[in-house]
Amino acid sequence: MTVSPDPAELTAPRDPASYSAARRGGPGVWSLVAFGVLCVLAGAAIATFGPSLLPAKPDLGQLADTALHATEPAEPARIEPAAAPPAAPPAPAAAEPAGSDEVAALSDRLASLEARDAKITQAAAAALSAAALMEASQTSRPFLQELAALEAISPSSSELSAVRRLAEAGAPTRAALAQSFPDYAARAASASHTPGDGAGLLTRIGYALSRVVTLRRVGDVAGSSVDAVLARAERQVEDGDLDSALKTLDGLPPAGREALADWRARAERRAEIDRRIAAIRAQALADLAGLTRPGAKT
Structure with a gap:
């Protein structure tokens, strides 16, 4: 490397003392010293951190083996038969809810009360119909309509059948x-x-x-x-x-x-109507009283 001479060095110093100081340390010298230190530091850093910073060269033999295996046909994958799913565990038996006996007893009690109320309602309606039938029979007109109303809510009986024959014509009062x-x-x-x-x-x-x-x-x-x-x-x-x-x-x-045969026939008809309807009404009232009596069984 060629270093250009400093013009100061070509010119002879006027004073010998100043000449001696200039030769001991100039800017160029210090620049060279700094440049050398930097080079030393750069070489040490490359030696220390170079392998981790620069990518390693690939292994040519390994690359060749990889390419060779890539050209070979792949072995078909073996399909294993699907395993049967495990049998589901048996469902646990539903635990009977606590208090089921009390619930069943309460349901039976409610059903019994509903049946009893229905019978009482029917018996009360029959008693009212029997009273209406008796009132209608006291007139001299037929009373089939009132009898039909009672038959609709009362069980059939011999008394009702006999009264139907009498209700078609009625009887004198x-x-x-x-x-x-x-x-x-x-x-x-x-x-x-x-x-x-x-x-x-x-x-x-x-x-x-x-x-x-x-x-x-x-x-x-x-x-x-x-x-x-x-x-x-x-x-x-x-x-x-x-x-x-x-x-x-x-x-x-x-x-x-x-x-007296004519009068007697009409009187006998009236007496039979009154007797049979009185029995029907008494039975209807007895049925109603039996259901409403405390402790009565349905």
């Missing part, structure tokens, strides 16, 4: 029967006093006069004569006791019973 009885009683008395074939003249005259003017005792008359029987029967009819009146009239002679 007790008041109407009591009002018409005196005329029929007079006819029965007159017929009962008809003289027989062997009667005398006076008997026949008395019978003829009795057909014009009838004299008959009334009230509670003792005895078994025709007038006494008719008097007791009339009193019973006025009291509304048709069953007793009909039994009393059985004591008349055949002619008297025949004269």
